[in-house]
Amino acid sequence: MDSMTFIAVASIVTAGFTTGVGCIGPALGEGRAVSTALSSLAQQPDASATITRTLFVGLAMIESTAIYCFVVSMILVFANPFWNHVIAQTTGK
Amino acid sequence: MHLSPDEIIFWQYGFLKLNATIVFTWGLMLVLAVGSKLITHKLSTGLTRSRWQNLLEIVVTLTEKQIEEVGLRHPKKYLPFLGTLFLFVALAALCTVFPGYEPPTGSLSTTAALALCVFVAVPLFGILERGWGGYLKSYVQPTFIMLPFNLVSELSRTLALAVRLFGNMMSGAMIIGILLTITPFIFPIVMTALGLLTGMVQAYIFFILATVYIAAATRVRKPKPENEATH
Numbered sequence: 001m002d003s004m005t006f007i008a009v010a011s012i013v014t015a016g017f018t019t020g021v022g023c024i025g026p027a028l029g030e031g032r033a034v035s036t037a038l039s040s041l042a043q044q045p046d047a048s049a050t051i052t053r054t055l056f057v058g059l060a061m062i063e064s065t066a067i068y069c070f071v072v073s074m075i076l077v078f079a080n081p082f083w084n085h086v087i088a089q090t091t092g093k
Numbered sequence: 094m095h096l097s098p099d100e101i102i103f104w105q106y107g108f109l110k111l112n113a114t115i116v117f118t119w120g121l122m123l124v125l126a127v128g129s130k131l132i133t134h135k136l137s138t139g140l141t142r143s144r145w146q147n148l149l150e151i152v153v154t155l156t157e158k159q160i161e162e163v164g165l166r167h168p169k170k171y172l173p174f175l176g177t178l179f180l181f182v183a184l185a186a187l188c189t190v191f192p193g194y195e196p197p198t199g200s201l202s203t204t205a206a207l208a209l210c211v212f213v214a215v216p217l218f219g220i221l222e223r224g225w226g227g228y229l230k231s232y233v234q235p236t237f238i239m240l241p242f243n244l245v246s247e248l249s250r251t252l253a254l255a256v257r258l259f260g261n262m263m264s265g266a267m268i269i270g271i272l273l274t275i276t277p278f279i280f281p282i283v284m285t286a287l288g289l290l291t292g293m294v295q296a297y298i299f300f301i302l303a304t305v306y307i308a309a310a311t312r313v314r315k316p317k318p319e320n321e322a323t324h
Contacts, residue, residue, distance in 0.1 A: 057305070064257040071263070074267065
C-alpha cells in the first residue's frame with residue numbers, strides 16, 4: 001500500500017469514526033439534560049421560562065461537542081491537508 | 094460540493110477576491126441598515142403606528158427583557174451590541190428561504206469575526222463597569238492558581254462560539270446538499286424547515302452566551318461583611 005492509498009483510507013475511516021463515536025457522548029448528555037429539565041418543569045411549572053432558557057443554552061453547549069466532531073470529519077473528507085499535500089507532491093513531480 | 098461560501102468567487106482581481114460570504118454579508122448589512130432607517134425615520138408615539146414600527150418595537154423590547162433576565166441591570170447600554178449580533182445571525186439564518194442564498198455564517202471567517210467581537214467586548218464592558226483593577230482582579234479569583242485556567246477559558250470559549258455557529262450553519266447546508274442527491278423529492282424541504290429552526294436557536298444561543306459572558310465580566314461582587322456580630 002503506497003502512502004497515497006494509506007492516507008485516503010485513514011482519512012475516510014477516521015472521519016466516519018469521529019462522527020460516529022463523537023455523537024454517543026453528546027447524545028447521552030442531551031438525553032439526561034432534557035429528562036432532568038422535563039421533571040423539573042413538571043415539578044415547578046412557574047419557573048418554566050428560566051428552565052427553558054437554561055436548557056437551551058446547556059443543550060447548545062453539549063451539542064457543540066458533537067459539532068466539533070462533525071467539523072473535524074468534514075475537514076478530513078473535504079479539506080484534508082495531508083491529502084492536499086500528497087496531491088501537490090504527485091502533480092509537482 | 095463546497096464546504097463554505099468562501100469558495101464561490103464572483104469577481105477576482107489579483108489578490109482581491111469577492112466571494113459569496115462578503116457579498117451576502119454586505120447584502121444583509123444593507124437590508125438591516127436601510128430597513129431600520131426606513132422604519133425609524135417617521136416614528137409615531139400615538140396610538141396609530143405602522144406595522145413595521147410594531148415589529149421593531151417587539152424585537153427591541155424582547156431583546157432588552159432577555160438581557161435584563163440574564164442579570165445585566167442596565168440593558169440599554171448593551172442593547173446595541175448584543176441586539177446587532179442577534180439580528181445579524183438570525184437574519185443570516187432566516188434568509189435561507191431564498192433560493193441561491195448561502196448563509197455567510199456558514200463560513201468560519203464570519204463566525205470568527207463575530208466571536209472576536211465578543212472576545213474584545215467582554216473585557217471592554219468589564220473595565221467600563223468595574224475599572225481596571227476590579228476587572229483584572231476577577232482573573233485571580235478565587236485564588237491565584239486559577240489565573241491560567243481563567244485565561245484559557247477566555248480563549249477557548251471564543252473558539253467554541255466561532256466553531257459552534259459555523260458547524261451548525263455549515264452542517265445544515267451540507268445535509269441538504271447530501272439529501273438532494275439521495276432523496277430529492279420532499280425530504281430536503283423538511284430538513285430545510287429544521288435548518289430554519291436550528292438557525293434561529295443558534296442565533297439566540299450566540300446572543301445569550303455573549304450576554305452571559307458580559308454579565309459575568311461586569312458583575313460587581315458585594316464586599317464581605319466584616320463587622321458582622323457572631324452569636
